[in-house]
Amino acid sequence: MAKLNTRPNITAPDQFYAELIRTHEGLTDEESEALNARLILLLANHIGDAEVLTEALAAAREV
Amino acid sequence: MPDRTDRLYPYARHPDQDAASPRRHPVTVVGGGPVGLATALDLGLRGVPVLLLDDQEGVGEGSRAICFAKRTLEIADRYGAAAPMLDKGVVWNLGKVFHEDRKVFEFNLLPEDGHRFPAFINLQQFHVERFLVDRIRTAQAEGAPIDLRGGNRVTQIDRQPDHTTLTVTTPDGPCEIETDWLVACDGASSPIRRMMGLDFDGRVFQDNFLIADITMTADFPTERWFWFEPSHRAGASTLLHRQPDGVWRVDFQIGWDIDRTEELREENVRRRLTAMLGPDVGYDLVWTSVYTFQCRRMTRFRHDRVIFAGDSAHQVSPFGARGANSGIQDADNLGWKLAMVIREEAPDTLLDSYDEERRHAADENILNSTRSTDFITPKSRVSHTFRNAVLRLAGRYDFARPLVNSGRLSVPCTYDGLSLTGADDLPGGPARTRPGSACPDAPLGDGYLLDRLRDGFTLLTIDAGAPDTLADGITIRRLALSAADDPTGALAARYLGQAASAVYLIRPDQHVVYRAATYDDTAVRRALRRTTCREDT
Structure with a gap:
């Protein structure tokens, strides 16, 4: 049974997306890549659950 | 034509x-x-x-x-x-979104009854x-x-x-x-x-769009089709939308450094259209235009x-x-x-x-149109990467679909907390009809609610007592409704929510000023004066 929630779960999607893009404003491509890595690690820690993380890693790779 | x-x-x-x-x-x-x-x-x-x-x-x-x-x-x-x-x-309800020619998903506006x-x-x-x-x-x-x-x-x-x-x-x-x-x-x-x-003042978007209105014999369905990065390269994004009179609107995103006169030459417009439609689709040009936009x-x-x-x-x-x-x-x-x-x-x-x-x-x-524009025409590499990640995920996972933004269609603004907007004294009342909102329609027997909210200020009462008219410098007319007027339940769902009764003061432009569960003469007069800037009188 999949544990990764792939149903819509972000309350205000447009607002989140705009904030995400704004966070990268003024950064070089390398800086953006590094920011994304930090962001993934922060979110992964928040999630914690190993099964969810494994599923997410596979989903991102396979889609 | x-x-x-x-x-x-x-x-x-x-x-x-x-x-x-x-x-x-x-x-x-x-x-x-x-x-x-x-x-x-x-x-x-x-x-x-x-x-x-x-x-x-x-x-x-x-x-x-x-x-x-x-x-x-x-x-x-x-x-x-x-x-x-x-x-x-x-009338259209179905939209399709494509990325690199692959259909990512389709959506139905599913209009509310x-x-x-x-x-x-x-x-x-x-x-x-x-x-x-x-x-x-x-x-x-x-x-x-x-x-x-x-x-x-x-x-x-x-x-x-x-x-x-x-x-x-x-x-x-x-x-x-x-x-x-x-x-x-x-x-x-x-x-x-x-x-x-x-x-x-505002923001200039560094992109040009070419509009071509065409008539064609091909039988496309009445749907809104939006392509991100189509392989025909006729536009970085392309929109196809149907109009009356057998006319289709095609909208190509053609970049910033263009020669406007060249782009509008018929052979150049036709080159893009033929790339998009294929060599076998016959069409006539009705109108073309190149535009840039600003917010x-x-x-x-x-x-x-x-x-x-x-x-x-x-x-x-x-x-x-x-x-x-x-x-x-x-x-x-x-x-x-x-x-x-x-x-x-x-x-x-x-x-x-x-x-x-x-x-x-x-x-x-x-705000809404800027967000759509930023999604459609990403301004940086990372923005482009995220946009394409959303499109790719949206083909497989539901969660990414609300993030796809090819335009958030116009709905009336709610005047939350602004000067004319009065109190919300209706516990359990639906959020969509809170003070400041444009009244949503609802069927009433043989007609509709909005038919009855015309000309002046209206006091809408649902299973609540109130005077039939109220004069306070200007006259408010009462529209008295009850459960019997609401065969579909839409009125109750949109205006009562959890409440058993409701009184709404509604402006001539059909926006809600104030609402409460029962009629309170002082509160209605206060709301009316506030919404007509006569608080001092």
């Missing part, structure tokens, strides 16, 4: 032009687009004498705005002009203008004091404390007229705004006795159909306020609320 340059209101010499001294008019509207025509209708149907000056003599060239939202139809219905729009318009009008119709702007002019003609015949003058170009304005003098250039030479109030609906490049030296607004929409409405006041990107639709809402907002001020039923500070409410709406529209 109808003649799109019909001279609907040809120039005719008017006695004003021969007057020894300038004639004074209560309201002059400048500009004969949808917003100017709607403003003239709104005022004229309220019995306010209104002069409309347009430098043209009929509808503009090209399809231009093609998507008209439910709220616009509801407003047009209040003017008596919605039926021909609905008859002529194309229990509304007289669909969520949207596609209809060329020139048809809308023609229907509004037709309605002005019948209103004039019924006695509405609307004076529509074509071939009248305002070339100079002189603002005085109690009026504005306009120099109007006509085929017979210039004349001067005076007007107590001036409503500038003269478009994004507003000559009146320029004459007054007013700012119009910007004036700092203030009211400058004493000069008021700006529509594109002259605010401009958005086309994604979301928020230009013409928000302009019609400006007219809807302004009409009753200006009529009350002219009749001295309210102080002129009521017009400051037009400025406040419609700037709030413009900001909301600019």
